[in-house]
Each structure stands twice: as structure tokens, then as C-alpha cells.
Amino acid sequence: MMTRHSGEPDTVVVGAGLAGLACALDLCRAGRRVALLEASDGVGGRMRTDRRDGFLLDRGFQVFNTSYPQVKRRLDLRSLRLRPFTPGLVAHTSRGPVRLADPTRRPRDAGALLPGRVLPARDLAALGALTARDVLLPAGVLKRGADRSTAETLSRAGVSAETVDEILRPFLSGVFLEDALETSGRFFHLVWRSMARGTLCLPAGGIGAVPAQLAAGLPEGVLRLETPVDEITASGVLLADGRELPATTVVVATDAVTTARLLPGTAAPDSRTVTTYYHAAARSPLAEPTLVVDSTRAVLNTCVLTEAAPTYAPPGTALISTSVLGLDRPERGGAVLRRLAELYGTDTGEWRQVAAYTVTGALPAMRPPWPLSRPTRLAPGRYVCGDHRATGSVQGALASGTRAAREVLSDLPRT
Structure with a gap:
């Protein structure tokens, strides 16, 4: 000090x-x-993080990205005791759940990326080229590119509408807090770059x-x-x-x-609004710290926080975070629980809602330009x-x- x-x-x-x-x-x-x-x-x-009855409750689901230049410059990452998420996601699509992972970080999941298992060969090539470009080019070059919506950016990159709708839109909706993918494509490139170059994680003491x-x-x-x-x-x-x-x-x-x-x-x-529900369960419904996204967009995303950071809940308790677009409503909690039962393939009848946070103005609406x-x-x-x-x-x-x-x-x- x-x-x-x-x-x-x-x-x-x-x-x-x-x-x-x-x-x-x-x-x-x-x-x-x-x-x-x-x-x-x-x-x-x-x-901010609230402490309540042994739980750490972030005011809305947030992840911490280690690759940001300002983060590297200003923060002592070691003292934050960062706990990583899986470098990938599970997407529940119309064809069932599929796993999309970074094969450079999780070689054991590389087999899932063989053409046709998760994505068509053309989409794999398009996403590979887009990722390589964003990772290798200087950030200044990405910032100077023509700005258009994320949806148009992905289309121009050669990613099929099916892959966007089934996997990328559900994932990016949770990043941008909007499901039309109208967010600035330049910002998308910077976000994609940061995710490929960094680690998404949680501080052990909460965000x-x-x-x-x-x-x-x-x-x-x-x-x-x-x-x-x-x-x-x-x-x-x-x-x-x-x-x-x-x-x-x-x-x-x-x-x-x-x-x-x-x-x-x-x-x-204009700004985006999001509501995050926290549920406590006696057992973890997914034994890995992986983000789950929903192509029906009944929820934005869900994950078992305690699989990444056990400090978020009392011993022997799993804490599940689930986010949805917009405001909390009386009937919404039950619908979320029903969808979670489908996503995790488990009975959620005994799950207890610990908290619900609605964050108005969670993000600015970053439409191009x-x-x-x-x-x-x-x-x-x-x-x-x-x-x-x-x-x-x-x-x-x-x-x-x-x-x-x-x-x-x-x-x-x-x-």
C-alpha cells in the first residue's frame, strides 16, 4: 500500500x-x-461477491480471463488462487450433446473434433483459420478491421448457419448477453483471441x-x-x-x-440484462468444470462452479450457476430447473435455490460500428x-x- x-x-x-x-x-x-x-x-x-451461509455468490456468473493485457499488468495472479475451467464446452444441440474442446490443451478430446463427429470438415477448417488469424495477428490489426455484426463476421469466415445456431450462438449469447449476434465483429475477434490465448478461471475467493x-x-x-x-x-x-x-x-x-x-x-x-440463478445440490451433476450451453436458449449457460472452485460452497455441496437473458420472473425459476434436469440428465427436484441475481446494465450493447x-x-x-x-x-x-x-x-x- x-x-x-x-x-x-x-x-x-x-x-x-x-x-x-x-x-x-x-x-x-x-x-x-x-x-x-x-x-x-x-x-x-x-x-462483487457475496458471502452467504458458506457460499460464495458472484453477482452474476462471471469468468476471469488471464490473457488481458491490463490484467497481466495490474494483478498478482498467483495470489488470486485461480481455478481453471475446461478449455472447451458441451453444447446441447438438436442432435444431442456435443463437446467442443481446444485440442492443443486437451489432446484426449481431439478425437471428438474429427470431421463429422461434431462439426463438418468445412466448419472445422473455417474455425481453425479464424482462430489462427485472431491468435497470430497483432491486436492492432484486428482493431482496424471493418466492423460488422458477429453474425455476419462468422458467415463471411465460412462457418455454416447450422454450426452457428447449434453451437456458436448459444455460447456467444452468454458472452455478449444477446442472442442475435449483433455485437461488433471487431470486439468478437478480440474476445475470441483472448479466449484462445488465455485461461478462463475463477479466483478461489470469488470474482x-x-x-x-x-x-x-x-x-x-x-x-x-x-x-x-x-x-x-x-x-x-x-x-x-x-x-x-x-x-x-x-x-x-x-x-x-x-x-x-x-x-x-x-x-x-443501450445495455444488456442478465439473471443468474444459484442452486445447491447434494451431488455434482457434472464431474468436470465445463461450461454447458443450450441451443434452445432456454438458458444461456450453466456450470458446476464447485468443480472449478470448491471454495464456492460448503464441503459436500455442489453449487450450480445458470444464467438467462433478461429479468427474473416468478415463473422463471421452475422453468430453469426443468431445463437443467434435461441438460444434466438428472433429477433436480431436491435442488435448493440459494440466490438469484438480476444485473441490469450488465454489458453495453456493442452494435457496429x-x-x-x-x-x-x-x-x-x-x-x-x-x-x-x-x-x-x-x-x-x-x-x-x-x-x-x-x-x-x-x-x-x-x-
């Missing part, structure tokens, strides 16, 4: 999600006196361990929890309790809706950052916060 800052802040950062944490860290390291204000009782924004580690690097006194901001003023910020905190520089690092409220005239993009990064400077001394200003990912949030700090420092008077 850095030395405690003294005196009034010269910079206020509003919001202690990943973007706000990254921005505050960089500004502190550059010698700025920073106040990081967070309305809630903890850091992380949408990336909230990621922002907690970042917050631990702040100087004492910088982070102020349960300090909501009502208004950005000409001289700083007006707090909800009526006090004004003066600062020459204000960075708004909140969600898009709150940003639009605090900074009138800032457009809030989607700018992968935008300037954070709005006016003299006023800045904005967040994944809605970059890409809906851990990398996007951290990169946007990094850019905000860089632009704040570049605007300081030279002495």
Missing part, C-alpha cells in the same frame, strides 16, 4: 468499479491527491477478489465507501449528505446510466471512463480507467 495522502484532494474519482480503481491507482502513483468515492459498501461495481486486490494497492484514506455523489458542480462534487467536496479535476467512473445523470448530455448506450476506445476528456477538468466508453469486459474497464488517468495527467499545467 502506498503512503497515506494528506490534505484535500485535487482529484475526485466517482465510482470504485474496475475503471475507477485503475484510474485512482495511476493518479496516486503519479503523486495526485485523490478521493475515490463509492456509493455502495464495497468496491467492484458489478464485479470480487479481483477489485479487492486493486483496492488494496490504494494509499490509506483514498477510498471512501458509502459516499454517494448527487451532482458534479463547477468546483467539485456535491455529496448526497449535502456537503460539497472541492476538486479541480473530477473523473466519473460509474455505470452508463449514473454517468448520464451526473454529466447531462452524456449519452448512455462500435468504437473500441473513446477519449475520456469531456471538458476542462471533467472526465468519464468505464466499460461503456470502451468494451464490455474487464480489459475494457481497466483500459478506460487507465486512459482517463493518462489524459488527466497530460492536461496538468507543465511546471
